Amino acid sequence: MADPKQDASLTFYPMDQFIVHPLFGDGSITLSSWYIPTNVTLWLLLTVVAIIFLMVVTTSKRALIPTRGQSIAELTYGFVYKMIEDVAGREGIRYFPYIMTLFLFILVANFLGLIPMSFTTTSHIAVTAVLGFGVFFVVTILGFVKNGMAFLGLFWVAAAPLPLRPILAIIELISYFVRPVSHSIRLAGNMMAGHAVLKVFAGFAQVTAIAPIAILGVMAVYGLEVLVSAIQAYVFTILTCVYLKDALHPHH
Amino acid sequence: MEGNIADLGQFIGAGLAAIGSGAAAIGVGHVAGNFLSGALRNPSAAASQTATLFIGIAFAEALGIFSFLVALLLMFAV
Numbered sequence: 001m002a003d004p005k006q007d008a009s010l011t012f013y014p015m016d017q018f019i020v021h022p023l024f025g026d027g028s029i030t031l032s033s034w035y036i037p038t039n040v041t042l043w044l045l046l047t048v049v050a051i052i053f054l055m056v057v058t059t060s061k062r063a064l065i066p067t068r069g070q071s072i073a074e075l076t077y078g079f080v081y082k083m084i085e086d087v088a089g090r091e092g093i094r095y096f097p098y099i100m101t102l103f104l105f106i107l108v109a110n111f112l113g114l115i116p117m118s119f120t121t122t123s124h125i126a127v128t129a130v131l132g133f134g135v136f137f138v139v140t141i142l143g144f145v146k147n148g149m150a151f152l153g154l155f156w157v158a159a160a161p162l163p164l165r166p167i168l169a170i171i172e173l174i175s176y177f178v179r180p181v182s183h184s185i186r187l188a189g190n191m192m193a194g195h196a197v198l199k200v201f202a203g204f205a206q207v208t209a210i211a212p213i214a215i216l217g218v219m220a221v222y223g224l225e226v227l228v229s230a231i232q233a234y235v236f237t238i239l240t241c242v243y244l245k246d247a248l249h250p251h252h
Numbered sequence: 253m254e255g256n257i258a259d260l261g262q263f264i265g266a267g268l269a270a271i272g273s274g275a276a277a278i279g280v281g282h283v284a285g286n287f288l289s290g291a292l293r294n295p296s297a298a299a300s301q302t303a304t305l306f307i308g309i310a311f312a313e314a315l316g317i318f319s320f321l322v323a324l325l326l327m328f329a330v
Contacts, residue, residue, distance in 0.1 A: 015328055087303060182314045189317035192324075235310040238303055 014199040018123055018192065040127070043119045047109045055104070076104065080237065087241035091248050098138070099244075102131060103237040110191065110229035114222070123191040125184060132184030135240050143247035154250040183239060190232050194225045262326050269323035276316020283308040 023037045054076075058069025066074060080100045084092045106122060113120030121127050143151040155172040157165060198221050204214035287305045291298035 015324075083303070086300075182318075185321065186310060186314045186317055189321055190313075193317070193320055196324075231306065235306055238307060239310065242307065 012200055012203040014196040014203070017195060017199060018120075020124075039119045040121055040124065043109070043112060043121045044127075047105060047112055047121065050108050050112065051104050054108075083238060084241055084244075087238060088245040088248065092241065092244050095142075095244060099237055099240055102135070102240060103233055106131070106187065106236050107230065107233035110233055111226075113191065113195070114225060114229060120191050120195055122187055123195060125188045128184040128188040129180075131236070132180045132187075135183065135243060136180035139240075139243045139247045142244070143250060146248060147250055151247070151250045154246060158251065179243065183236070187232050187236055190228055194221070194228055197221055198225065262330060266323040266326040269319050269326065272319025272322075273316045276313055276319070279312035279315070280309050283312055 020038050020040050023039060023042060054069065055073050058067065059073045061067075061070070063070060077100070080103050081093070081096060084096055084099055088095075109122045109127075110120070112118055113122065143154070147153075155169045155176070157168045157172065160168050198218060201214055201217045201221055204217070205211045207214075283305065287298075287301070287308075291301075
């Protein structure tokens with residue numbers, strides 16, 4: 001991190017919001033204990049609590065005329081169900097719990113991160129890489145279990161002319177192994193970029209002359225960030241569905 | 253105006269990397285614009301293709317995010 005200039009009139013610390021620090025103690029990380037509660041683990045826990053509240057508590061009454069919470073839960077369920085059916089086909093429905101979990105976790109974590117003074121867990125590549133590589137390993141293992149060695153047909157494009165196939169196989173292989181990287185960095189990068197932009201606009205509010213414009217800018221960017229949070233959760237899930245379809249039907 | 257040459261290189265490099273964000277913006281605009289022109293020609297088929305639209309936007313945007321990441325790494329991590 002660059003050293004702040006003491007005499008500078010404008011000081012920006014847009015990346016300070018992503019610093020991980022322990023909740024208890026003097027802020028230094030000691031390696032004596034195997035588990036240290038930090039602000040990341042706190043907000044991951046809150047995400048899980050919020051999801052449990054949405055999907056268990058609000059739907060526990062099973063009212064025929066749903067309450068607001070039950071409506072949200074039912075609409076989310078139907079939305080993800082239809083997405084898997086459209087993209088991965090009927091066989092993909094078996095993996096509905098996994099994809100629903102991913103969607104809800106990312107969506108709720110993104111939205112909780114938008115609360116002022118909160119911590120955006122999905123802005124850390126450490127968090128999204130676990131999700132992204134998890135999808136990658138699940139899909140690869142599933143492809144080999146379902147299709148055996150025929151799964152390698154994914155890399156051998158039968159529709160292309162024969163001399164072109166080895167070159168295409170190399171390209172397909174590279175693009176297959178870049179998948180988990182781009183899958184996780186897309187989510188983390190979007191979240192990090194959005195929150196950094198919010199902080200930069202908030203920093204402009206230090207100057208009195210442009211403060212009204214800066215505050216309007218923060219409001220506009222915040223609205224955009226709500227949209228981006230939902231879209232990135234949707235994109236992550238739909239790409240999982242696409243990869244799942246490749247695993248279930250490896251032939252182009 | 254003083255400082256060392258390494259900081260200069262960092263800032264110039266970060267600025268150059270940020271050009272990639274603009275390139276990604278062109279890509280996303282291209283995807284969305286072509287979707288819109290297709291959707292206006294055949295509105296009945298548009299609703300079924302929104303998933304494809306978002307996948308296309310996500311792929312185009314990911315590369316812009318990569319360049320943004322390079323800029324951030326140059327600014328804060330190097």
